[in-house]
Amino acid sequence: xxxxxxxxxxxxxxxxxxxxxxxxxxxxxxxxxxxxxxxxxxxxxxxxxxxxxxxxxxxxxxxxxxxxxxxxxxxxxxxxxxxxxxxxxxxxxxxxxxxxxxxxxxxxxxxxxxxxxxxxxxxxxxxxxxxxxxxxxxxxxxxxxxxxxxxxxxxxxxxxxxxxxxxxxxx
Amino acid sequence: xxxxxxxxxxxxxxxxxxxxxxxxxxxxxxxxxxxxxxxxxxxxxxxxxxxxxxxxxxxxxxxxxxxxxxxxxxxxxxxxxxxxxxxxxxxxxxxxxxxxxxxxxxxxxxxxxxxxxxxxxxxxxxxxxxxxxxxxxxxxxxxxxxxxxxxxxxxxxxxxxxxxxxxxxxxxxxxxxxxxxxxxxxxxxxxxxxxxxxxxxxxx
Numbered sequence: 329x330x331x332x333x334x335x336x337x338x339x340x341x342x343x344x345x346x347x348x349x350x351x352x353x354x355x356x357x358x359x360x361x362x363x364x365x366x367x368x369x370x371x372x373x374x375x376x377x378x379x380x381x382x383x384x385x386x387x388x389x390x391x392x393x394x395x396x397x398x399x400x401x402x403x404x405x406x407x408x409x410x411x412x413x414x415x416x417x418x419x420x421x422x423x424x425x426x427x428x429x430x431x432x433x434x435x436x437x438x439x440x441x442x443x444x445x446x447x448x449x450x451x452x453x454x455x456x457x458x459x460x461x462x463x464x465x466x467x468x469x470x471x472x473x474x475x476x477x478x479x480x481x482x483x484x485x486x487x488x489x490x491x492x493x494x495x496x497x498x499x
Numbered sequence: 500x501x502x503x504x505x506x507x508x509x510x511x512x513x514x515x516x517x518x519x520x521x522x523x524x525x526x527x528x529x530x531x532x533x534x535x536x537x538x539x540x541x542x543x544x545x546x547x548x549x550x551x552x553x554x555x556x557x558x559x560x561x562x563x564x565x566x567x568x569x570x571x572x573x574x575x576x577x578x579x580x581x582x583x584x585x586x587x588x589x590x591x592x593x594x595x596x597x598x599x600x601x602x603x604x605x606x607x608x609x610x611x612x613x614x615x616x617x618x619x620x621x622x623x624x625x626x627x628x629x630x631x632x633x634x635x636x637x638x639x640x641x642x643x644x645x646x647x648x649x650x651x652x653x654x655x656x657x658x659x660x661x662x663x664x665x666x667x668x669x670x671x672x673x674x675x676x677x678x679x680x681x682x683x684x685x686x687x688x689x690x691x692x693x694x695x696x697x698x699x700x701x702x703x
Binding site for chain 2: 369
């Protein structure tokens, strides 16, 4: 919704500016056009570029596709109607994602999927084959035991490895 | 007699692997010897052509003993198992699983129906500060599915429910409503007015 300043209501402003010789130039008065604020959706969207940026399926689809073309990254029952504990689960999820991102820095091929079944917390991740298997096993054991001690519940890591990131499209 | 030799055979490659790994650490500085040691260990370690590390430990539970008691088993007229989730596809597959399990166990299935979904919508401000005209809308959908089983005994119900609940997928919540049948108490078996006329006659 663009409103041009040369409309009737703002003629006084222009004339005042003209008197103070701010807008006065050799060609006379000039109109100034402003638009209303256009708040575009920026949530979980990667802006298009030249065509050289690879995107995974998860990154390529926007959040309004969740439930239709995308799945859920964190599966628990606290967001259902009549269930509570949503805030606690969300905080735990954020911490676990940051922890995994830091422990396996540069090795994650995709977002981490968290599943809660009863008391058990299952962390599913896809890694790249950049490390020796012994180091991988050590890090997996370390994160499992540390997270179990932190959250006082059994935490299992289910890891799959890929050679390269799975590219869905280039943007 | 065969067991110790089998154990020895298993221990030898393990010792080789562990020896190889322990050799790796001090020799990591020299490149050529490190490479040699690397190749030795890789031949010992089982090469996994698959790309998955399965590290989940299996929980081994001791088999529960079958107890026989003299007291009569509780009878349920109706057992209502209702599940709810955000994903209706997950509920479809779970319903198929539960009905198949009930059929295999010989439990009579009353009806399987889908109550209408609940959508919770929230309209929030899109921006942190000002811009009241620009809002963003979120919604949370809860889908339901109900399975009604009729005329089931207490022990069957326990077994069935335990099996169903152990295989509940993540993100699915279950609610069970049991309607039990009880024996009618003795003092209300016969109506009172059958005894009353004998007492009323002296009053008249």
